[in-house]
Amino acid sequence: MTLDSFYKDQSAGLALQIKSLRGRARGFIMGEIVSFLSAVTCVVLVTLTAMPMLRTAELVAAAACMVVYAIVRQRDTRNDERIRRLEDLKQVYDNELSARRGDFGCYDDGQRYVDPHHAYTYDLDIFGSDGLYQRLCRMVTTEGCDAMAERLSSLDGRGVTIDGREPDGPALKAYHECIEALARNEKLRSEFISYGVRERIDTLAIRQALLAAGEVKVPGWFASPAVLLLAGADIVAFLVCIVLAGMGKVSGMLPLWWGVLQFFAVYLACMGPLREVSKAINRLHGQLRQMVSVVRLLDNGKAEVFRRLTGLLDGLDKRGNILGLFLVDTFALYDFFLVRKFLRWRAEDWREMEHWIDRVVQTDQNVSVATFLYNHPDTVWAELIEGDDEGTRPDGVASGSEGVVYKARGLYHPFLGERAVRNDFTVSDRHFYIITGANMAGKSTFLRSVGVNYVLARIGLPVFAESLRVSRFKLFSSMRTSDDLAHGISYFNAELLRLRQLLHSLSADKPSLIILDEILKGTNSLDKLNGSRLFLESVARMNVTGIVATHDLELSKMDGERYHNYCFEIQLGTSVTYSYKISPGVARNQNATFLLNQLLRDEQM
DSSP states (O other): OOOOHHHHHHHHHHHHHHHHHHHHHHHHHHHHHHHHHHHHHHHHHHHOOHHHHHHHHHHHHHHHHHHHHHHHHHHHHHHHHHHHHHHHHHHHHHHHHHHHTOOOTTTTTGGGGEEEEEEEESTTTTTSSSSSSHHHHOOOOOHHHHHHHHHOOOOOSOOBBBBTTTOOOOHHHHHHHHHHHHHHHHHHHHHHHHHTSSBBBOHHHHHHHHHHTTTOOOOOOGHHHHHHHHHHHHHHHHHHHHHHTTTTSSSHHHHEEEEEEEEHHHHHHHHHHHHHHHHGGGGGGGHHHHHHHHHHHHHHTTOOHHHHHHHHHHHHHHTHHHHHHHHHHHHHHHHHHHHHHHHHHHHHHHHHHHHHHHHHHHHHHHHHHHHHHHOTTTOOOEEEEEEOOOOOOSSOEEOOOSOOOOOEEOOOOTTTGGGGOOOEEOOOOOEEEEEEEEEEHHHHHHHHHHHHHHHHHHHTTBSSSSSSHHHHEEEEOOOOOOOOOGGGOOOHHHHHHHHHHHHHHSSSSEEEEEEETTTTTTTHHHHHHHHHHHHHHHTTTEEEEEEEEEGGGGGGGSTTTEEEEEEEEEEEEEEEEEEEEEEEEEOOOHHHHHHHHHHHHHHHO
């Protein structure tokens, strides 16, 4: 079964379930109406009936109808929640179907992370509409989004980190196995992603809210065992007093005043702490419930720390009913025990919450990576080279001498899908590759293929190639320079500023790969040629490797064993034929004049 068929089947199956549940919801609503009206009718009949036995039966019937109403209402609420969950899950599959059609608009495009001055993300379409981040993003937490953006934009020689640490060979292998297992667990991934369909969980705000709640000042006597014992004795004594008043043993005013004073004593004593707790976490009540649901999903519903938090949140919710609060505070000292529940949560669970949030954020990224792998089954894991000696270490990770190593077989651009033409290409340390070719022949796409797949490899994502072997190095590109008239920066000046930024990014102790598309486009041909030669000869003396695309065939005459010529050749006949295959040598055919003549002939006809 193809992915398209799978997603369509899942969406259609969920649509049928939702339709069935909505039909059941109408039945529940009718049941609520009938049971409530029946209860009211029975109460009215009680007032009209003189026979004691019949009145008793009518009261029992009214009570039974209210019990039925409560049960139906509860099931209706659960049914509504089930519909909401299935609608969110269906949206996950509908979004995937849209993505399969090339429409990624339903996902976060990461526009807030776009930086035209970044070393490579702007040139390689990492962020922004239809960028790599948008194609990858299935995150449900805000910190997961930020962490993935940081991974995509922080290749200063670092690689993928797991729990904040760079893994060695066995850990990296375990990470790959974890992602592959998660990719196979489609049900878990889809359910996880569904929790972020309507709104992302603001994990940073949750951390801040929990920190504020943890710092709420609560008088120490609330936690005293002696006070707990007194509270229990008070409840028992109050209930005994009510019974005695009913038997006529004591005045009925005694339990009345006792209850009133007890309510105000409990309410006023607990009002301050509970107000501060509510102020800290009630505004994030919905998001905290989302977090609870996600954690339960990860822990098979056994996450006690979040179960107790849910109980605390439910308790705060119930305080909104003033009449109910009066009753429960009067008869059960509800607020007192709610404060104690908060103190127990803070003592036992508060610190552990940070661990769970960290785990959710890490899982959030892993789910996105696993979904990316699942949606692109033809991808592979890159072989990452670490260490100083050529060969393979005992732990299974290849090692290599310091420098740039990039050896690709069947490399292609991740955005092109089935249309992509695959290429083999090898980059050696401190060598330069001059790539020539006609317009639209594939030079820029190839440069981006090299850059994007290196980013994927180093951050722990599968790559779009038959195989890819890379070392660790810094990456810098200059492919999409533009002028800035608002700040008086011409195109040529912008190019110079970008090249200056490139030079400042280089270091003697860390190897760098630079990817350049047409150096100095903003000047005349001779000046451009001389400037390009000067720049390449200068950076060649540094710890730099380069891939340079150009239309200037004269640049292919750079002297030295470290300069290599490659091209994307085209065939000219009655039309232009593009192979999009890279090969050694210098391009012989150009297409600008050919295409312009063709355009003029078409216009004259």
